[in-house]
Amino acid sequence: MKRVHVDNYAPKYYSGKWSWDSEKDCLHFQAHNDLENARERFIMTNGYRFLRTMDQEEELIFRQEYVRPKSNNSDTVVLRDIRDLVLYLMPREFLKYKFIEFMHQPVVHSVLHALVIYFEYYLRMVEFVLIRRDELHGQVQSAQTNDMKRTYSVYLSQYRMLIARNYCEVIKGKGSMSKYYHMKEVSNISATIHDKCFHEQFLAVAIQIVWICMHRRAYYFIEMEMNRLFRSEHFVSAHPEYLSFTEAERSLLYGRNSKNLNYRVQISPLVQELENVTPEDLPILWIGRRKYRGNDIRIAQIEMEYVVPGSQLTLIDVCHGILGHPKKLYNTLLSIDWTAVRFSNFTEQYDPYHIIRHANLEIPKIGVLEMRKMCETYGHFYQVNHIYELFTHQQICKWVKRDINIQFFRSGGLLTNVVSRCENELSSTSCEQEIDQIISHYFAIMSKIRKGDSEEKQRYSAVSIFKASRRREASL
Template identity: 30%
Template structure:
């Protein structure tokens, strides 16, 4: 992963530069001496992005460098944030796929909401997928009732609404609204489609997003996460993960499970006429609360409990998750429960549990004499199950006019963004220097 081991790649924010006095703001300002990095100037990866591998087994020396130079500074009572996930993924990613455009894109409020919505959807999708498999097995011994249909209909509507949250943020990104204008495929001047640049940037964003969601969900079910994210963004036809793995998963599940997991808003067009499931959810002919499309962007009053919870998932600071009883992957969980690379720190088995196995006969005699049953304590789940409140009808004439006041946006860490831009600049500087040395030797 790391072509060079020079400490220059891990410089602090205030190296390779100088300080000047800014008369306008009357304070010192740091000016970097490194070459200015242009967002359009980034190399294409030497391999297909679907084959890009992240280094998850980082050695102790690299971990300490990461903690010293790149990791967000934390304290004992700090919790895991989305920025922590981004930092780990960027550190373990091949530097060939990193670019200033990607770093800046990842540190925008819309992208922050997109990643949160994606984590929320995939977490609930995996939960409902397991639940539906369990319900299918139960049908061998139980009778299906009308209540079963109501429960599964709620699961279906929940997943459709969560997909709509992801679609809303993804549409803002690809339409290039406000701060996202430089990342539109037509460029800022809207004269010519930059298709190659667009495909590389968003394929990289997709690959980074999959890795972020996987780490957020405790590094479990990677193939399912990759399959579903590719499906909702690219359709089943262009699902590169499915083409690589050849699981044929969505065609093998029974129609009842397929209806719940995939919803009913599917466009079955051929090849290029097929619309992605995310866009299908936006234009689906079903009853939905119009305020759903403005959560996290427009400030609404009188939201239902369901919409309040969904908006908190998108906008609430991770430090408040525990107080609000929110579960969004490992976000909001104490940072001390994880190591530098966000692997859960497993508790060592206690002496009581080991001594139990060596004295089964004594315990058995004691239980027979007391006639009392003891229940062993089950370990607490790292990521609790999600519950989405019931859907309620939208009140008629709820507003005299459409709300135009914007909601306070999530603020990404400027310091972390600058750290990663400097990291990329240093890497390129070292790589260019090495290339020049090799060329001079051959002359």
């Protein structure tokens, strides 16, 4: 059987559109030859132009220079993959060293992670509200229905608390965030214009990251809610695509702590969530810092969703957009490839990634909010530490020089695939590393990838020694 070589650097995404050819009576693919004038080329986010698509040359540059390198979870989609794609598609004025470094900070990663969790359930709530709007038509609601809606609203407020807690670490300007604080240490003069531009750019990138993570659906709902969370409703611009909610729907979606005041004293809805925290919700502020010890099932559920990495969400049967999905089901732009999905043979019974199954809201039990007030919380024993992939100065500079690198490859730089790169290395007479260094580097990489296997072998050897000693004692 002939072995077919698969080039990992071949373009997967073809920019263009399909149209019906009436003369040939078939579908015809029309490529975007002039993407600068194509209508589908850009998308406006808070006044900034982000790329919506890319040509094949841009795709090859992105996959060769900016795609996340191979690691122990490189075959699944994680938050870093979405962030790198947005950094590649964002406008040129965003390419500042300070902003790129800010987006790679672990604190900012925590904010983005909490935003993805929140919008996963917020979009379900919006869908629920719109369906109920069509179903009611003036019908009288029962007390059980109002109790269920109140429970949904409290659950959504709890996810907002996670965002607010992480976002407050950014705006306090402590620790690693001190260099991004708007007040100068000596003069105490606020860099208002610079801080406003920095905040606008962060919001635009966050909208793009959440939108791509949510399968690129409900863009205007995400943009409207993101601006409301970080700005308040006074500063959300009017847009014809934005949906207006009734007072009852706003109370359900925005929660019990949302208050509209005069714009001079108005604070953001995120900070409002932290002003009146109920005693039963106080353990939420320690999620991800301390291991929760108590009998509140709701707190344990939020902790599990927050602590479990995005690449392992299938182990707990939770869906957070495209996080944890296999990369083979998506193209370079992280749009789902339905051809690959069909060949994966997913069904209603076997669908670990929630692609076929529709994400829904679980109906809460009656009186669950009153039951939570009687739950107990015990003293903590363990601290929770997150592991983040460290970034280097060279990686930041590479992103800052993004347009320079793209221009270099377009003007004659070599875009190589795996075969041509190996041929060039074999034909090269220069030897940069000794054989011992190459072997040691290989074993270092393999030990990192197979860390779980080595731990399993150590446990197996320990069990074998224990069993052998027991057999020796029995024979004596």
